[in-house]
Amino acid sequence: xxxxxxxxxxxxxxxxxxxxxxxxxxxxxxxxxxxxxxxxxxxxxxxxxxxxxxxxxxxxxxxxxxxxxxxxxxxxxxxxxxxxxxxxxxxxxxxxxxxxxxxxxxxxxxxxxxxxxxxxxxxxxxxxxxxxxxxxxxxxxxxxxxxxxxxxxxxxxxxxxxxxxxxxxxxxxxxxxxxxxxxxxxxxxxxxxxxxxxxxxxxxxxxxxxxxxxxxxxxxx
Amino acid sequence: xxxxxxxxxxxxxxxxxxxxxxxxxxxxxxxxxxxxxxxxxxxxxxxxxxxxxxxxxxxxxxxxxxxxxxxxxxxxxxxxxxxxxxxxxxxxxxxxxxxxxxxxxxxxxxxxxxxxxxxxxxxxxxxxxxxxxxxxxxxxxxxxxxxxxxxxxxxxxxxxxxxxxxxxxxxxxxxxxxxxxxxxxxxxxxxxxxxxxxxxxxxxxxxxxxxxxxxx
Numbered sequence: 001x002x003x004x005x006x007x008x009x010x011x012x013x014x015x016x017x018x019x020x021x022x023x024x025x026x027x028x029x030x031x032x033x034x035x036x037x038x039x040x041x042x043x044x045x046x047x048x049x050x051x052x053x054x055x056x057x058x059x060x061x062x063x064x065x066x067x068x069x070x071x072x073x074x075x076x077x078x079x080x081x082x083x084x085x086x087x088x089x090x091x092x093x094x095x096x097x098x099x100x101x102x103x104x105x106x107x108x109x110x111x112x113x114x115x116x117x118x119x120x121x122x123x124x125x126x127x128x129x130x131x132x133x134x135x136x137x138x139x140x141x142x143x144x145x146x147x148x149x150x151x152x153x154x155x156x157x158x159x160x161x162x163x164x165x166x167x168x169x170x171x172x173x174x175x176x177x178x179x180x181x182x183x184x185x186x187x188x189x190x191x192x193x194x195x196x197x198x199x200x201x202x203x204x205x206x207x208x209x210x211x212x213x214x215x216x217x218x219x220x221x
Numbered sequence: 222x223x224x225x226x227x228x229x230x231x232x233x234x235x236x237x238x239x240x241x242x243x244x245x246x247x248x249x250x251x252x253x254x255x256x257x258x259x260x261x262x263x264x265x266x267x268x269x270x271x272x273x274x275x276x277x278x279x280x281x282x283x284x285x286x287x288x289x290x291x292x293x294x295x296x297x298x299x300x301x302x303x304x305x306x307x308x309x310x311x312x313x314x315x316x317x318x319x320x321x322x323x324x325x326x327x328x329x330x331x332x333x334x335x336x337x338x339x340x341x342x343x344x345x346x347x348x349x350x351x352x353x354x355x356x357x358x359x360x361x362x363x364x365x366x367x368x369x370x371x372x373x374x375x376x377x378x379x380x381x382x383x384x385x386x387x388x389x390x391x392x393x394x395x396x397x398x399x400x401x402x403x404x405x406x407x408x409x410x411x412x413x414x415x416x417x418x419x420x421x422x423x424x425x426x427x428x429x430x431x432x433x434x435x436x437x
Contacts, residue, residue, distance in 0.1 A: 066418035068379035164284035
């Protein structure tokens with residue numbers, strides 16, 4: 001064995017990890033924000049749409065869920081610019097990918113949430129004379145959001161972990177920072193210990209905070 | 222373009238075989254380890270329960286990519302030399318094992334308490350209660366999510382391409398490196414992964430419906 005732990009070099013390059021962590025969080029936040037918009041629009045559209053639209057939305061969801069994220073990341077970054085006249089940076093490309101990816105998962109979350117809204121609430125909305133649009137905005141969506149909050153926080157935390165895939169297209173997030181230190185200082189065990197701790201601390205802090213929010217907004221049953 | 226892709230097909234097929242082989246190894250090894258640890262988590266003595274809980278929560282709390290690099294670069298640093306193929310399989314198996322542990326825990330927890338109380342009342346031993354009452358029922362709860370989780374193993378296997386293993390993902394990247402036909406090949410790759418995983422998730426949904434008769 002004879003491996004002696006020495007964290008000095010890790011602390012000297014800690015800005016790579018810290019900056020990486022902040023970028024990971026930023027990527028996750030922007031992606032889930034766009035993903036929520038995609039998911040909401042498609043879910044609301046799905047529950048009221050005809051067969052063709054439903055089939056198209058379902059195809060999008062099934063396609064994304066059954067293909068490795070890394071392939072989607074490559075496809076958008078290396079493949080897409082060869083067929084459409086677009087130029088974007090690696091972080092933009094990754095955000096685009098992760099948004100479309102999370103959107104597919106969130107369509108499912110929101111769709112089942114919409115169906116879980118008690119029938120009686122919608123009837124009550126109708127009884128007091130709300131228009132269909134008002135029923136959607138004031139009755140169905142708020143209740144649905146409360147129901148889906150736990151699934152939403154789980155999706156966010158798993159997206160935060162998925163941002164590590166951005167390292168394959170050289171986006172300098174946390175995993176990329178860890179690899180940089182790995183290859184440049186060879187303090188391999190140390191850098192991955194610190195990186196693991198950073199992912200765990202951030203992930204569980206987020207989980208804890210989001211559970212508090214959930215408790216505050218829990219749907220009345 | 223088409224001729225180049227046709228020419229590359231045998232090479233892609235070899236990569237696909239590696240993808241399936243890695244997935245199969247990970248699925249089988251993690252099933253064995255996960256069921257053992259999962260049963261340990263539910264019925265084991267306190268120290269074992271804590272150890273499994275810490276293992277599972279740690280592994281599930283970090284990105285699979287970090288775990289993979291940790292195992293791949295870290296093991297040689299501490300004097301353990303594995304071929305890159307086996308390092309990759311080990312990392313993916315650790316990750317999947319943590320998931321299987323949770324499926325087992327969830328499945329056993331979903332069996333109503335009355336079942337084991339009734340088994341106790343008719344005088345079954347602990348072992349008989351497990352093998353004749355709890356496990357047969359828990360198995361039906363375990364199977365659908367587990368099969369669905371096999372798709373995660375197939376998708377996760379694409380990460381071994383980063384360790385220089387020529388799986389389907391890496392084969393596609395290599396063919397693109399020679400032909401510059403990025404879009405058609407990525408789409409072809411996506412369709413192959415899709416076909417395998419869609420079949421698996423379809424099977425999972427069918428089973429779920431079949432086992433839906435079990436109620437709390």
